[in-house]
Amino acid sequence: MRVAVIGAGSAGLAALHQCDLANTAEHPVEVVGYEKTDKVGGTWVYVPETGKDSYGLPIHSSMYDSLRTNLPKEVMGYPDFPIPENDKSYLHRTEILEFLNNYCDHFKLREKIRFLHNVELVEPLESNKWRLNLRNLQTNETSSEEFDAVMICNGHYFAPALANLAGKDVFKGQQLHSHDYRKPEPFADKRVVVIGAGPSGMDLALEISKKAKRVILSHHLKETILTKFPDNVVQKVDVAELKENSAVFKDGSEEDIDIVFYCTGYKYSFPFLSPKAGVSVDSNMVQPLYKHVIAVEKPSLAFIGLPFYVCAFSMFDLQARFVLKFWTNECELPSRQAMLQELEAEKRERFEAKGFQKRQFHMMGPLQGDYYNELALAAKLEPLPPVLTKLHNESSNRFLEDLVHYREDRYRILDTENYVQLN
Numbered sequence: 001m002r003v004a005v006i007g008a009g010s011a012g013l014a015a016l017h018q019c020d021l022a023n024t025a026e027h028p029v030e031v032v033g034y035e036k037t038d039k040v041g042g043t044w045v046y047v048p049e050t051g052k053d054s055y056g057l058p059i060h061s062s063m064y065d066s067l068r069t070n071l072p073k074e075v076m077g078y079p080d081f082p083i084p085e086n087d088k089s090y091l092h093r094t095e096i097l098e099f100l101n102n103y104c105d106h107f108k109l110r111e112k113i114r115f116l117h118n119v120e121l122v123e124p125l126e127s128n129k130w131r132l133n134l135r136n137l138q139t140n141e142t143s144s145e146e147f148d149a150v151m152i153c154n155g156h157y158f159a160p161a162l163a164n165l166a167g168k169d170v171f172k173g174q175q176l177h178s179h180d181y182r183k184p185e186p187f188a189d190k191r192v193v194v195i196g197a198g199p200s201g202m203d204l205a206l207e208i209s210k211k212a213k214r215v216i217l218s219h220h221l222k223e224t225i226l227t228k229f230p231d232n233v234v235q236k237v238d239v240a241e242l243k244e245n246s247a248v249f250k251d252g253s254e255e256d257i258d259i260v261f262y263c264t265g266y267k268y269s270f271p272f273l274s275p276k277a278g279v280s281v282d283s284n285m286v287q288p289l290y291k292h293v294i295a296v297e298k299p300s301l302a303f304i305g306l307p308f309y310v311c312a313f314s315m316f317d318l319q320a321r322f323v324l325k326f327w328t329n330e331c332e333l334p335s336r337q338a339m340l341q342e343l344e345a346e347k348r349e350r351f352e353a354k355g356f357q358k359r360q361f362h363m364m365g366p367l368q369g370d371y372y373n374e375l376a377l378a379a380k381l382e383p384l385p386p387v388l389t390k391l392h393n394e395s396s397n398r399f400l401e402d403l404v405h406y407r408e409d410r411y412r413i414l415d416t417e418n419y420v421q422l423n
């Protein structure tokens with residue numbers, strides 16, 4: 001079986017490694033990775049520039065200079081390659097990138113990756129194989145390759161979702177999305193409205209407050225976020241309208257502003273995927289997929305890494321193992337109809353019972369433990385240790401309680417169930 005892995009970020013690396021482990025004499029698996037940049041690490045590769053790269057492609061990474069992780073390293077490693085002991089739990093982006101490079105070298109994955117190869121088309125063939133159209137960015141030559149199966153690992157933090165604010169064409173100041181944020185200096189002495197209070201909005205409101213004159217964190221959460229922000233940060237409801245030099249909020253108040261800073265998240269995007277694959281994206285819901293991973297209409301296509309608010313690297317590893325159990329015929333997939341029924345039941349549960357919106361279809365958070373167990377059960381795999389979910393949830397709560405200080409916390413995992421807080 002020839003498998004193509006698209007992308008060499010943390011998901012693609014896990015996919016390559018698990019393909020290697022699944023390769024046996026009885027069921028040979030040959031894997032090729034395609035990566036459009038010249039590095040592994042995906043979004044953890046800091047690129048000072050914004051806009052287009054030197055090959056004319058949009059810059060993929062959304063990483064900013066000062067970033068420290070919002071999860072402790074104890075839950076950020078891979079099951080068979082944890083992040084080594086360190087005097088802190090929340091690492092700088094450079095340490096995560098170094099870790100990913102160490103993972104890549106330890107498992108000898110680099111030689112399997114064709115760097116500076118952009119995947120331009122992924123299309124199913126009548127033979128049940130997949131054709132990949134590729135562009136070698138160094139020579140600009142195009143070529144095609146056929147594979148039996150494809151793992152899509154292209155990330156989902158690169159295509160900005162912009163809020164369509166009334167008056168956005170009237171506003172005379174600067175408007176930018178967090179994808180293009182690198183450093184706080186351009187915000188010096190500015191009055192900034194930050195749109196959105198997800199992890200990026202909260203972190204970046206705090207970061208730019210060190211330079212900006214005034215930061216207005218605008219969000220539609222029902223309650224004020226309780227974390228203690230510096231004095232020059234205020235919280236407001238949604239923006240109703242932008243005017244030439246100001247923002248009017250839904251409570252009727254108006255503020256003079258210089259910059260609108262969109263921390264409004266990202267769109268799932270698979271620009272290379274042929275509609276013939278039978279997968280569509282509707283308001284950030286990628287479907288129809290079996291357990292957020294395997295394409296129901298063409299099960300030799302899989303997506304690694306769609307769920308968010310998860311223990312990302314461990315989940316990528318688990319999802320890759322899950323897929324390979326079916327692809328190597330160690331486990332049998334349910335029928336198409338059974339997979340579709342399960343999907344409909346999950347939609348009812350999320351949308352009707354829990355009141356989620358479509359864009360939250362792949363959101364895990366408190367549901368992540370059950371999700372990991374379901375993957376493990378369906379493919380007869382070792383489940384992820386419950387301590388990961390516990391610690392992830394504790395860290396997320398601490399983030400909301402005390403954004404300014406929670407990264408000073410230190411943890412140690414004791415066993416598969418328990419952890420201690422060291423300070």
Ligand code: FAD
Nearest residue numbers: 007009010011035036042043062069070119154155157305
């Ligand atoms: P990516 O890292 O985006 O990698 C995708 C790769 O695919 C890239 O290398 C890209 O070049 C390549 N690619 C894309 N399209 C093509 C193509 N057509 N052809 C060839 N190659 C292609 N997670 C945490 O767990 N903890 C954190 O603290 C954390 N902080 C974050 C902070 C920021 C600012 C952002 C943006 C994300 C953060 N995340 C964090 C989430 C992070 O995205 C995941 O941890 C993880 O790195 C995603 O890995 P990935 O491999 O799925 O995607």
